[in-house]
Amino acid sequence: MRDYKPAFFAPEDFAALQSFTEILIPTDDAPGAREAHCAHYIDFLLQASGDVPQTQKAWRDAMTALKDSGFHAADAQGRAALVEAMSKPERDRAATHPAYQAYRLIKQQNTFAFYTSRAGMIEALEYKGNSFNASFPACSHPEHYKL
């Protein structure tokens, strides 16, 4: 993946997107966006979205907004502060930020890319379905039988 050439994003936008997705879903005691290659998957989806020009435009606009916010040029600390600022309207309805829409778009697609990946679904969330089982595990908690 080191020599990956993005098919939809400009190289500098792709680098910024990679960094952004890793701030949103960092690697901690479980894998994160880096291990799940979320930015690569988003790039793949968008190059396949030729029939949905409005989606591609929304992403170009988002990358412009991100760049205008100074994200591309910022160092790690600056980027963390920017994501904090642009995510504020999620928690505070009175707050606004010019890159909030970009934040939402990336977060939404990054969440999809991560939790549909093996790293997100199996390693982080430990999804148990889609498997062969001899029986269905019944609730074994006496306390759940009362309110």
Add this chain to the structure above:
Amino acid sequence: MAERYDAIVVGSGACGGWAAMALTKAGMKVLLLEAGSPVNPAKDFHHTFLYRMEYRGQSKPGSLRRYSGSERNYRIMLDNLENPYTTAPDTVYNWGRSRALGGRTLHWARASDRMADYEFKAASRDGYGMDWAVSYADMKPYYDRVESFIGVSAAKEGLPQFPDGVFLPPMPLNCAETIFTAACKSLGWSTTPRRLAQLTRMHNNRPPCHYCGNCVNGCDVGAMFNTVAVTLPPALKTGNLEVRTDSVVAQVRMNGENRAQGVTYIERFTMKPVDVDANYVVLAGSTLENTRLLLLSAKGGLANSSGTLGQYMMDQVGGGGVSGILPRLKGGPSRLDDGKSSGITVPNFQNFDKKSENKDFIRGYVINATGGQTEYPQFAASLPGYGSAWKKEVKSRYVAQARVWIAGGEMLARKENFVELDPEVKDHWSIPVLKIHFTHCDNDRKIIADFQQKAEELFRKAGGEVMAGLGRGGPAGFPGAPGSPDVGAQPTAAARGGRGAGGTRALGGSIHEVGTARMSAGPKDGVLTSFCQTHDVGNLYVFGGNAFPSTGDKHPTLTMMALTARGCDHLIEQAKGRKA
């Protein structure tokens, strides 16, 4: 000269498959025509993780309009461009359809409930509409026969409004379902595990469910009821069945003696029309397609001396619901909660007798609830925040998800809800398509409003916390399509159950369509007899939801199959009589 059979069965879904089996077992030579392609369950339906598919279970961006399905199940769904339909300006109707050998049995939700006498005789009770031409006593032996053969896992409850049947052991409840059961108990509502045509032990040489949770993408081992695993093999074994797939039936042809001569079908790929003849013609190509064929087969509609063909279309009301989490379950271990793809059922508790009467509306509905881990954390993108803390919160809530949704909300039969042939639009084979006129009445909206109130009451009683981003209640959600609208972090009206939305919003997913050729005691009031034989044409039978004079509050498939089993007995008797 056209080839000749004892019977032609059009369509291979729940009813067509049963009819093919019943008639061939009785020694009749049968031709089964299916408009879609064959499927190979062991090969086509398998345990595929989202990350093994290019679009993670979605379709290629922008191609969703073509198939109503996804990357996993497009083989068994229908191509919307080849098969258009039109709607009246005030109609919102998203007609969910399949064209494949097995039809919608390949991906149905498997809910199998018997209707009760308070539904068959609803008109006598509350004065609205028309009673069924059958009673529970007429239907019981056929419910028994269908359940015994297909295998229904369920618990006996002894409730008059939710008749018990011939059951395999029920599936156990997961933690969220156990909590919801306790909450229902304290509200004074009965509950039962959802009754499912899904095996809990070996049955008729079919293996039990292995709890992978992939049911609606097609069962690879035939543990759930579908035509290809259950009714087709014994039919083929008789040596009396010929199956032709990719054969699009265009009309029923009549002879000069007011009997059906046979059908004309068009070869799906070559466009070549082919005539086939039979002593009996059975339409079982799904409710609205059956009616479309009758409309196509004679000016003003075949078997329409009553003038009611196409009218009284219904589809159980849906929409609403509550989604969120049960905080008690937060942070628990990951468990196989969605392996049976099911839940609990709260049988209708209103308007089934004097004591349960509700003054605001007539008829009733069924509530379903489930919860726990799902394949994809639908709520995650709407959960405020990011970083490690957000990730931990997602995992903590992931196992505590909970949903309450409506099943079988009764919709009243109204003459002004009808289908007709569109005067202009034709399908890929130049066959005129249906135009659907479909709106809801006040009683329908009151049913949904009452359900919404009760669903929220249940959710609160269980200690639930409503969450954004889960959409309306229902079985485990599918990931939002790439580029789909942002749900945002604030709870939307839809996430809270869609209350307050305008009256034109679709109430439901439109997959329980019934009516349009209702059964009646005499030929003046309906198209079909209680045996689903047309009043006007003695050798023409219509199996599906067409005969329903009312929706009832149960899932319709089991009743459609029981009507088919009963109608086939009648057809076989008729055939014997004519030979003698």
